[in-house]
Every structure is written in C-alpha cells, then in structure tokens.
Amino acid sequence: MTSALPFDDFRNLLATLPPADTAAEARVRALFAKADKPIGSLGRIEDIAAWLAAWSGRAPPAVNRPLVAIFAGNHGVARHGISPRPVVATANAVELCAAGGAAVNQICIANDLGLKVFDLALHIPTADITEDAALDERGCAATMAFGMEAIAGGTDLLCLGDLGVGNSTVAATLFAGLFGGEGADWVGSGSGADASMRARKAQVVDAALAFHGTSLRDPLEALRRIGGREFAAIAGAILAARMQKIPVLLDGLVATAAAATLHAANPAALDHCLLASLSPEPAHARAAERLGLRPLLDLGVSHGEGAGAALAAGLVKAAALTSSGMAAAVH
Numbered sequence: 001m002t003s004a005l006p007f008d009d010f011r012n013l014l015a016t017l018p019p020a021d022t023a024a025e026a027r028v029r030a031l032f033a034k035a036d037k038p039i040g041s042l043g044r045i046e047d048i049a050a051w052l053a054a055w056s057g058r059a060p061p062a063v064n065r066p067l068v069a070i071f072a073g074n075h076g077v078a079r080h081g082i083s084p085r086p087v088v089a090t091a092n093a094v095e096l097c098a099a100g101g102a103a104v105n106q107i108c109i110a111n112d113l114g115l116k117v118f119d120l121a122l123h124i125p126t127a128d129i130t131e132d133a134a135l136d137e138r139g140c141a142a143t144m145a146f147g148m149e150a151i152a153g154g155t156d157l158l159c160l161g162d163l164g165v166g167n168s169t170v171a172a173t174l175f176a177g178l179f180g181g182e183g184a185d186w187v188g189s190g191s192g193a194d195a196s197m198r199a200r201k202a203q204v205v206d207a208a209l210a211f212h213g214t215s216l217r218d219p220l221e222a223l224r225r226i227g228g229r230e231f232a233a234i235a236g237a238i239l240a241a242r243m244q245k246i247p248v249l250l251d252g253l254v255a256t257a258a259a260a261t262l263h264a265a266n267p268a269a270l271d272h273c274l275l276a277s278l279s280p281e282p283a284h285a286r287a288a289e290r291l292g293l294r295p296l297l298d299l300g301v302s303h304g305e306g307a308g309a310a311l312a313a314g315l316v317k318a319a320a321l322t323s324s325g326m327a328a329a330v331h
Contacts, residue, residue: 006141007220013239014266021245025054028061031327044296048274048316049323055247055272056156060324063317067114067155068104068306069237070097071147071162073121073229076128077208078166082201084192085165091122093163093305103303104161107310111317113159115306116150120229129173130207133225140224140232147236151244158241159276159313160258161251161306162230165191168281171257173205173226175287177216178264182206188281191302219264227261234258238273248273249316251309252302253284256293263291274316277301277308 028050033039040046052061072094078087096102097117108115120143126134135143151158164170168190175186183205187198208226209216216222223232235258241248250259250273262269275293278284279302288295296312 006137010141010144010220010239011265013243014262014269017242017266017268018245020054020271021057022054024057024059025050027059028053028323031060031323035326035329042322045319045322048319051274052247052316052320055245057245060327061320062324063157063320065114065155066111066157066159066313066317067116067150068108068159068161068310068313069150070104070115070117070306071230071233072117072119073164073167073231074125075134075164075166075170075228076125077130077169077204078125079128080130080200080204082169082193082197082204083166083190084197087125087165090163090165094119094122097305102305104305104307104310107307111310111314113310113313114155118146118150118233120146120233126228129170129226130204130211133212134228135224135232137224140220140227143229143232144236144239147233148240150237151240151246155246157249157313157316158237158246159249159251159306159309160234160237160255161304161309162234162254163305164228164230164254167228167230167254169201169204170226170228170231171253172201172283173208174222174231174257174260175283176205176209177212177222177226178219178260179287179290182209186283188283190281219261222264223258223261227258230254231258231261235262238262238270242269242272249276249309249312250274250293251306252277252304253279253281254304255309256284256287256291260287260291274312276312
C-alpha cells in the first residue's frame with residue numbers, strides 16, 4: 001500500500017484550478033462601453049471591475065464582505081541577527097492589532113473592512129533554514145490547510161497580509177530559490193537593516209540555498225524548506241479563494257513570495273489575484289514583474305500587516321460601485 005503524501009491534495013488543486021468567468025467579465029466591459037463617457041476613460045478602475053466580475057462570477061460585481069486576513073509567524077533564522085527588531089516584536093504587533101491600535105485597524109475602519117489576525121504558533125519559531133527545513137511536509141500542509149480556513153466565515157474580497165520578524169529575508173530566499181540569483185540580488189533593508197545587516201541577510205540566503213540545493217526545484221518543497229508558517233498559510237488562503245470564486249489582493253513582499261510558490265507550480269494560479277501595493281524593497285518590483293503582477297498602489301508602504309492591501313481594498317470597492325452604479329444608469 002502507498003500512503004498519500006501531505007502535499008498531494010495541494011498538487012491536485014493546483015492541477016485543476018477553476019477558470020475565470022469570461023462571460024461576466026465581458027458583461028462588465030460592455031456596460032462600461034455603453035456608459036455615457038469616453039471609451040476606457042476610467043482606466044484601471046474598469047479593469048479592476050472586470051477582474052472582480054471574472055473571478056466572482058457576478059456582473060456587475062459587488063464587494064459586500066471584504067476581509068483582511070493577517071498571518072503572523074516567527075522564524076528560527078532570525079537568530080542570525082537579520083532584523084533590527086527582536087523576535088518578540090511579532091507577538092507585540094499581533095497584540096496591537098487585537099487591541100485596535102495598529103495602522104491596519106484604522107485603514108479597515110476607513111474602508112469598512114473585516115479583519116482577522118492569525119497567530120501561527122509564534123512561541124515555536126520554524127527551524128533555521130540555513131541548517132534545516134523550516135517545516136516538515138506534514139506541518140507545512142497543515143499550515144496551508146489552516147490558511148484555507150481564513151475564508152470560512154464568508155467573504156467576497158480577500159486581502160492577505162503578514163507579520164513576522166525576519167520574514168523579508170525568508171521572502172528573499174524564496175525569490176532566489178524560485179527565480180535564481182544569490183542573496184545580494186534579493187535582500188533589502190526590510191524593517192531598517194543597515195549595510196552590515198544587509199550583508200548578513202545575503203549570507204543567510206546563500207547559506208540556505210546551498211544547504212537545500214536541488215530540492216528547491218519543487219515549489220511546494222521550496223515553500224516548506226525555506227518558507228515559514230505565514231508563507232504557507234497565505235499560499236493556502238490563495239488556493240482556497242480560487243476554489244471558492246473569491247478575488248484576492250496580495251499585500252506586499254511576503255504575500256508576493258508566498259504567491260510565487262504557487263505560480264511556479266502553475267502559472268495560472270494567481271490569475272484571481274491583484275498586487276495591492278509595491279514595497280520599497282527593490283526585489284519586490286522585480287518579483288512582481290516576473291509574476292506579471294502590476295501593483296495598484298505605490299505609496300512606499302513597507303509596513304506589512306496588510307496595510308497596503310487594506311488601502312487598495314478601498315479602490316476595489318470603489319471600482320465595484322462604479323460598475324454597478326453606471327450599469328443602473330445605462331439600463
């Protein structure tokens with residue numbers, strides 16, 4: 001007898017992704033074309049509305065239950081001094097969100113968004129990726145499955161963000177593992193690293209790449225070996241949203257790195273996703289270009305915690321209302 005491996009279910013999902021509702025998308029574009037305005041004059045607002053229709057199946061689209069889901073994880077590799085912030089800062093940030101005092105809380109209030117913050121075993125950091133796999137296959141698959149539960153309460157726009165001291169180095173390692181290059185090509189200042197810390201980050205990335213070697217050719221193996229719990233949960237949430245016809249906004253660097261593992265497994269895996277915000281990290285723009293993701297906002301926000309996605313959700317809500325309101329006027 002052969003026993004199923006934990007990743008098998010995810011590999012099967014990635015091989016059978018539901019397509020876009022092209023008829024719904026066409027109806028939205030036709031409504032804009034009939035509206036009393038110059039053709040294409042609303043630019044990307046029209047594209048966003050059409051994207052919403054394509055991936056929700058509703059034309060005109062609506063955003064009635066938007067949700068910001070933030071996944072927080074800690075990393076064993078942080079012991080190498082790759083962040084100016086102590087590891088306890090992850091838990092502190094989660095508590096601040098829970099108390100309503102974080103930036104993302106205020107943005108969610110401004111845009112009338114739901115908010116969930118998930119503590120992914122912060123008391124047990126992942127293994128140090130320079131000398132071990134961050135997670136075993138069972139643990140990574142379980143965390144992906146946990147991420148899939150983010151949509152359990154029902155939502156029609158999922159905004160994905162992260163918290164995790166050291167996770168910009170983990171993101172850089174994933175980009176290098178998936179796209180090639182070395183640490184120096186992908187690391188940046190993260191939450192305020194100086195030149196010597198950036199050099200340390202690059203060394204950590206190179207050490208992790210050397211340790212894991214050819215195993216990183218498999219995208220899900222890369223996710224478990226050199227990723228982390230928040231990366232795995234975000235990947236799971238992206239997949240679940242696709243299966244349930246929920247459009248997704250990816251927040252920034254870490255969400256993009258998590259998404260990149262799915263894209264490497266199936267280039268169509270991110271078609272229901274838009275990139276909310278471009279981080280000032282130089283690697284982010286390069287990675288986004290490789291993935292065909294064009295950011296909605298470029299405000300220099302590197303804050304994490306879903307702030308960029310929450311800001312972009314306001315734009316997406318406006319696009320949906322523009323589409324439905326103009327449709328009513330046309331009829």
